[in-house]
Amino acid sequence: MRLNGINVSFLLSLLISVCLATAQKERCYDTGNFTTNSTYGRNRDQILASFPANVSSNGGFFTATLGQDSNKVYALGLCRGDSSSDICYSCINSSMHKLIASCPNQKEALSWGADPPCIVRYADRLIFEVLDLEPTDAGYNTGDVPSANLTQFDLVWESLMDSVVKKASTGSSTLKYATGEADVTTFLKIYALMQCTPDLSQENCDSCLRQSAIYYQGCCHGKQGGYVQKPNCLFRWDLYPFYVSNASTSATAPSLSPPPATASPPPPFSTNTTIKRGDGGIASQTLAAIFVPIVVIFIVAVAVIAVALLLKRRKKTRQLQDVNGKLFLDFNLFVGSLAS
Known part of the structure; x- marks a missing residue:
């Protein structure tokens, strides 16, 4: 929605950000x-x-x-x-x-x-290297994730959070922090950030961040972004980049490709074992798997058509012979009747 050339959605999101801040x-x-x-x-x-x-x-x-x-x-x-x-x-x-x-x-x-x-x-008590899960502060964006994408969205979201938790919790004694991003569709991407106070052990950091993700799912599932903050850890995700990306603290993007089909023998005419191309093209083995069956089917189809045409021609020849024989017999009978 636009009003006098101004994007109202942008203004609303800006207003929400100001209120949260x-x-x-x-x-x-x-x-x-x-x-x-x-x-x-x-x-x-x-x-x-x-x-x-x-x-x-x-x-x-x-x-x-x-x-x-x-x-x-x-x-x-x-x-x-x-x-x-x-x-x-x-x-x-x-x-x-x-x-x-x-x-x-x-x-x-x-x-x-x-x-x-x-x-x-x-x-007035020891708070170093101690996991405290309360109190909790949380918030979310008011927009909803499109319902048509929600199932796939949840799968990607959960996989991404798991990757970022692992990356952050395995950090050092001076920094336990990670970010990550994952594509849901061509036009929809999830961005996530997690961090613990680095005095926590890997186990406690992992627990704090997972509890934060669970807390978010309980309060705000289906919303377009949000955050959860606890005394020992920070968690936020959104549908746009909100952090400064750094390769050393970026979690590996999750892969949710469908499982490969049951292995089958290689195509008989393919001897090239190239599997992957960096330019995004189709692998030669894949091309062979596509075109070899097509060629075989084409040859079989041509053979079937040729046999069918040959049988049809022979049938027509027999019919012509039968007709000629019948005509010749009828003519002799006609001549005989005239002679008598």
């Missing part, structure tokens, strides 16, 4: 409070103030502690894997200030930042 992304835990100007409060503010520089200068991930015993603060920061240093700094800085303002005296809190997201967490 400005939505509340902070979570204040109810596990305990501290008093204003307490030692814990000062430690929290101090450690969070150092995070924009520390996270952005350490590859997008940083952990730290400050204080002792009950005043000890554990803090963690993560930027999305494709964020530049400047974007990372900006996201962590904004999230840190919003977190302090939104949770002024909570001993534990979490922020997922804006778009692209980043994670800022602090707590």
Whole structure:
């Protein structure tokens, strides 16, 4: 739909993006409070103030502690894997200030930042190398996947998510991040991004991302894109590219080609074993498999037609002979009758 030359769908999607970007992304835990100007409060503010520089200068991930015993603060920061240093700094800085303002005296809190997201967490307990699946933040696009493509779409979607989960969870101790894309049809492609805090083990990262995908299917199946964010992992997918692609972090695109037919003997006239051509043409073995049966059928058909024509000619010859014989007999009888 267009209005005065402006694509209304584009404006709606832009509006949705703005709303998602400005939505509340902070979570204040109810596990305990501290008093204003307490030692814990000062430690929290101090450690969070150092995070924009520390996270952005350490590859997008940083952990730290400050204080002792009950005043000890554990803090963690993560930027999305494709964020530049400047974007990372900006996201962590904004999230840190919003977190302090939104949770002024909570001993534990979490922020997922804006778009692209980043994670800022602090707590009065150990949060490093620990899998936390709650709380969860999720959202989706309001458009629906075309129902005619939904079955095939689901197959491609699930296969792609599995590939991206495996790629992300097998990352390093400094980066567990992956993206991937897959074609549903010629004009429909799925893009996906997944990331864990790299302090998680491969098993815990895998679990966090799969739980995120399951959560999305439960709340938002059939929608044209969305996201799920947990304390230890980020997940998003859409029908357009929304990340900076990098070959080193790209998962292998899934292949959902139909299984090959039962093997059969090679064509009798084909000796070329070429299977694949890089230019996208048909393999010579495939051409032989196509044309050899056609040639055989053509030869058989010609032979059948030739035999049929020969039999037809012989039949006509016999009929002509029979007619001539009958005429000759009738003529002799006629002459005989005149003589008598």
